[in-house]
Amino acid sequence: MENRSKIHKGDAFVKLLVAKFAAAKQPGENLVIDESMVPFRGRLGFRQYCPRKAHKYGIELFKLCDPTAYTYDIIIYSGKQEERQTDLAGTVVMKLMHKYVDAGRTLCTDNFYTSVTLAAKLLEQQTHLVGTLRSNRRGLPKSVTTAKLKKGEVVAAENDDGITVMKWKDKKDVLLLSSKHTAEMMETGKKNRNKQEVSKPSAILYYNQTKQGIDVSDQMISYHRCLRKSIRWFHKLAMDVLLDVAVVNACNLLN
Numbered sequence: 001m002e003n004r005s006k007i008h009k010g011d012a013f014v015k016l017l018v019a020k021f022a023a024a025k026q027p028g029e030n031l032v033i034d035e036s037m038v039p040f041r042g043r044l045g046f047r048q049y050c051p052r053k054a055h056k057y058g059i060e061l062f063k064l065c066d067p068t069a070y071t072y073d074i075i076i077y078s079g080k081q082e083e084r085q086t087d088l089a090g091t092v093v094m095k096l097m098h099k100y101v102d103a104g105r106t107l108c109t110d111n112f113y114t115s116v117t118l119a120a121k122l123l124e125q126q127t128h129l130v131g132t133l134r135s136n137r138r139g140l141p142k143s144v145t146t147a148k149l150k151k152g153e154v155v156a157a158e159n160d161d162g163i164t165v166m167k168w169k170d171k172k173d174v175l176l177l178s179s180k181h182t183a184e185m186m187e188t189g190k191k192n193r194n195k196q197e198v199s200k201p202s203a204i205l206y207y208n209q210t211k212q213g214i215d216v217s218d219q220m221i222s223y224h225r226c227l228r229k230s231i232r233w234f235h236k237l238a239m240d241v242l243l244d245v246a247v248v249n250a251c252n253l254l255n
Helices: 008-024 088-097 116-123 202-210 212-223 233-254
Strands: 030-039 057-065 071-076 106-109 128-132 154-158 164-169 173-178 185-191 197-201
Touching (some): 008 071, 008 233, 030 088, 030 233, 071 088, 071 233, 088 106, 088 116, 106 202, 128 202, 164 197, 164 202, 173 202, 202 212
Antiparallel strands (some): 030 057, 057 071, 128 173, 185 197
């Protein structure tokens, strides 16, 4: 009997659909990767708990989208493997992006994925990375991570590969990495209480504009989510991808 993965009952169906998604539309310059949850509270070895999501328990999906909320690829997370992966986030990014590198694109990620190592790896394949950072990542300049800033101030450092790590103080510290931007400040067109122009780093403005792709996709899905009672996880997954993600993609193509 051949060894099968934990997700074999749903994986083939998802791969079939995402092949159709990828064939229907060619992505532009900007892409974004993040996680989504398929609600499921039954017994399942790879069921995940994510307190940041509206549905905290379920099957975790890694999705590749563009800023218009169109989904190009999906990976089902099957939990910890027997052979421990030292860089799950980096592995997920490279799997989702393998068709779309070497084309001058820019990928936007949150702090779960972003690292100097990943940025350097993507640069080798002519792809930029912009994303928020965790302060405990390896290879970050201490002059940036430990800097004490006042509101509106920014500090940055750039390495030999052209990867910039910056910290900007808003209501709280925001740590960001970009292989595309410097620490240049840009006016937002808004004014504060003192009638002064509000400025933000160009990388922050780019991140906020691009990262919305996954959030918009999840928001649109939530309006008509097909919640189906079932004890079979692959039924839930199939209904979510077919009647939720595919419908949002179809609406996107019609607009």
